Amino acid sequence: MPVKINTLELENVKRIRAVQLTPAANGLTIIGGNNNQGKTSVIDAICWLLGGNKYQPSNAQRDGALTEPMLRCTLSNGLVVERKGKNASLKVIDPQGNRAGQKLLDSFLSELALDLPKFMQASDREKADTLLRIIGVGEQLTQMEAEEKRLYDQRTAIGQIQQQKAKFAAELPNWENLPDEPVSAADLITQQQAILARNGQRQQWQHEMQSIDIAIQNVTAEIQRTERHLADLRAQLDEFQEKAASAHKSPQELMLESTAELEANIADIDRLNAKIRDNQRKAAAEQEAADYKDQYDGLTDQIEKIRQDRRALLNGANLPLPGLSVEGGKLLYQGKAWDCMSGSEQLRVAAAIVRCLNPECGFVLLDKLEQMDLQTLADFGKWLEAEGLQAIATRVSTGDECSIIIEDGWAQNASAFNQTPPPAPYQPAAGFKPYQPKGV
Ligand SMILES: Nc1ncnc2c1ncn2[C@@H]1O[C@H](COP(=O)(O)OP(=O)(O)OP(=O)(O)O)[C@@H](O)[C@H]1O
Ligand SMILES: [Mg+2]
Secondary structure (H helix, E strand, O other): OOEOEEEEEEEOEOOOOEEEEOOOOOEEEEEEEOOOOOHHHHHHHHHHHHHOHHHOOOOOEOOOOOOOOEEEEEEOOOOEEEEEOOOOEEEEEOOOOOEEOHHHHHHHOOHHHHOHHHHHOOOHHHHHHHHHHHHOOHHHHHHHHHHHHHHHHHHHHHHHHHHHHHHHHHHOOOOOOOOOOOOOHHHHHHHHHHHHHHHHHHHHHHHHHHHHHHHHHHHHHHHHHOHHHHHHHHHHHHHHHHHHHHOOOOOOOOOOOOOHHHHHHHHOHHHHHHHHHHHHHHHHHHHHHHHHHHHHHHHHHHHHHHHHHHHHHHHHOOOOOOOEEEEOOEEEEOOEEHHHOOHHHHHHHHHHHHHHHOOOEOEEEEOOOOOOOHHHHHHHHHHHHHHOOEEEEEEEEOOOOOOEEEEOOEEEEHHHHHOOOOOOOOOOOOOOOOOOOOOO
16 A cells, blocks of 8 residues: 555644644645635645655754654654654654664655656656556667658658659650660661572562463464374373462462561661660659659558557557647657646646556655645545545645645644634724713
8 A cells, every 4th residue: 555644743843833744645635824824834744754864955944943853753654754853863663663864765755746847847858757656568669669760861861862852753755666775786787688588489489470471372283283192282281280289379479578667767767766775764754763762651551560569669658647648759648748838737647657657655745736726626625535545735726625734834723714804793882981870
């Protein structure tokens, strides 16, 4: 069970004459009063009593006091802690009546619980580090942040190169309807030779056709001239006619192909290839730009992934207060940085974090709560109660929200302090003589 303050008695410490206080176990106990009456002296006295000699006020004994300071409290774990006598030396008695010392107190005290302003005035980085230390993910998160920064810088550089490359590619010329690779003169000549060879074949066929026709004519004449050899010649005629049938070609097949375009291309080859190389350069530049775009998109995915991992790490951690997170080395509450939180949010965040630093310590001390309006104060008190946390606070006020009022170093019961005094009994004016009827 976290340790809390059950009762408190103070005499002749700083501005205090005599104060007795029984703080609420959970929630807010407000020490009220006007300025300069001794409220902060109560907080200072608790720090000294429990926190040790380093909290000793420079002028601890009240000026004009006839007796030395006396500070005593009982704690919820049964310890009685006392400082009194000439040296105000510490005396700690456990429930069995054994003596103990500062070391035992330190085991369940939290330095920041005694000195919450120290946390509140720390830098953004220190606050974030404190939270990360509590939830135990500091090192992992730092590594993730460094990795995210590295990827981000790399992506920025790649993005710049990608834009330059894309601009360069856009400025290069492009030619329509050309082959992908430059044409060689040898290829064109080979094509030309193939056509010439085919044309040679076709010419040969033509010659053959012509000679066959001549043969037919001769044989026909021979038939006329030589009836005697008609049978032989008919056989020859059949043979030649068969040959003629298989050797027959269509006029289209016999048409000669033109090499004019290829000849023009051979003559124009340098100009042609210059354009083809232009196209190749443009395609290469576009490809390079596209590669850099892919790299950029890949880095964007990686950055998003690492951001998700970072959020998951914090979401999975056991946070002292829902809504706390750390980004860019800053502590955030519901997405707001410290300087964007309201005063009451800051107090809530500080109290929650400080409490987790030493869960054995069940109380925090808060000076100067006057920045909070009554509604916010009530909400903060409810939150403390729900958290099972005891807070002893001071506030420049003599209102009903105060548990006690300090006046000139004395503790007054707050409700008694706020009562309007009863009307004074009737006093006759000096020299007034009551009416006495004559003869009575
Ligand atoms: N040893 C001492 N003896 C007498 N008075 C002292 C002593 N030490 C400090 N004081 C005086 O106590 C006063 C401050 O007391 P304290 O800070 O407790 O008042 P407070 O009620 O918190 O005031 P405020 O509302 O201004 O914060 C100062 O005037 C200071 O000079
Ligand atoms: Mg004060």
